Amino acid sequence: MKKYINKLFILGSLLFLGSSCENDAELTTLKAVSFPSEISVSTTKIVLTEDTADDQVLLVSWPEVAFPVEAPVTYALQFDLVGDTSGANAWLKAKRIEVGTDVLSKTLIGQELNKIAVDLGLPIDVEGKLVVRVEAAMDRKVFSNPITLTVTPYEKSVVFGEIYMPGAYQGEWNVDTANSLPAIAKGVYQGYVTVLPGYGPVFKLNTERNWAQFYGAGAANSDMVNMSTKDFALPGEGSFQIKVNLNTLKWTAAPYSWGIVGDGTAGGWDNSTPMNYDYQTKTWKVTATLVPGNVKFRLNNNWTINYGSKNATDGIAYLDDSGAHYVGEGGTYEITMKINDVDPASLGYPPTLTYTITKK
Incomplete structure (x- = not known):
């Protein structure tokens, strides 16, 4: 009997060792991974000014990093001061910009790089040194040599001031109550508008809440001509971010919509329910049917910019927070959201927004 027990023990040990060897073959964390060559930049000396705030000032490119497992690789840039890239606390204060999956370059405009430099403490109007490196991440993170x-x-x-936008989206053209676009730079204004179904897309741009001076369209819809009787036109129904540049006499409209998402909403976690912009209260709103579940806020129907709440009582949601507002009872709710995102391109999105979820 003892002989059979010993044989079973030996057989079990062999099976265990075989299994261990097979599992070892799947382990990758001990295999060396590195950038196959150096990263590159379009220039190493950059003088930033307000005139180049919207210009492309830096292109960072890098080679593809191969990990032992075939899976998407996420890349990011890290910027830091030269003196903060060594020692026990190396790179802990770095400014990180996530680029995306399997993307091998990133272009920065002037205001983006200026914000990074100022946030890291470089003196204004004085040459300073920054270092940039690329992070590649999958089952672990590896870093390029810095430049x-x-x-x-x-x-x-x-800057102060605003420009006004009377138009068909109001239901009536009324410059006294028209949407106001606040200044975000010298001669540059930015704001938001929603064109509801049944309302027209046309509008003018006025420098005051009167018709003493206004701008209309020129040869192209994007051209601003002083006192032109030709209306500007938005792309159609929906919500848009409007930018007006009196320096270049151009304007643009880009699709821009906050929405609610979560298993408490009609679209679940995959599709946002869009909110409409109330230009009079500077608030995003929607009336929606909710079921018991969670509700978060996100921009443009994706997760790049999203906010989650830590509870269902204080009406505050936090940038990139994993939490959500829990709705315990199904029904029709009015949801409002307010965010100070006048100039997200240069200032980033604020750490919090405020909201209400009220059962009707």
Whole structure:
């Protein structure tokens, strides 16, 4: 009997060792991974000004990093001061920009790089040194060798004022109550508008809440001509981010919509229910049927910019927070959201927004 027990023990040990060897073959964390060659930049010396705030000032490119497992690789940029890239706390203060999956380059415009430089503490209007490296991540993170940049940042001017947008989206053309677009730079204004079904897309742009001076369309819809009787036209129904540049006499409209998402909403976790922009209260709103479940807020029907709440009582949601507002009872709800995102391109999105979810 003892002989059979010993044989069973030996057989079990062999099976265990075989299984262990097979599992070892699947382990990848001990295999070396690195960038196959150096990263590159379009320039190493950059003088930033307000005039180049919207220009492409830096292109960072890198080679594809191969991990032992075939899966998407996520890349990001890290910027830091030269003195903060060594020692026990190396790169802990770095500014990180996630680029995306299997993307091998990233272009930065002037205001993006200026914000990074100022946030890291480079002096205004003085040459300073930054370093940039690329992060590649899958089952772990690996980093490229850094490149040193000489950057001269500028101080963004404090601007005031607004321009007005009377148009068919109001239901009636009324410059006294028209949407206002606040200034975000010298001569540059930005805001939001929703064109509801049944309302027209046309509008004018007025410098005051009167008709003493206004702009209409020129040869192209995007051209601004002083006192032109030809209306501008938005692309159609929906919500848009409007940018007006009196320096270049051009304007643009880009699709831009906040929405609710979650298993408490009609679209679940995959499709946002869009909200409409109330230009009079500067608030995003929607009336929707909810079921018991969670509700979060996200921009443009994707997860790049999203907010989640830590509870269902204080009406505050936090940028990139994993939490959500839990709705315990199904029914029709009015949901409002307010966010100070006047100039997200240069200032980023704020850490919080405020909201209400009220059963009707």
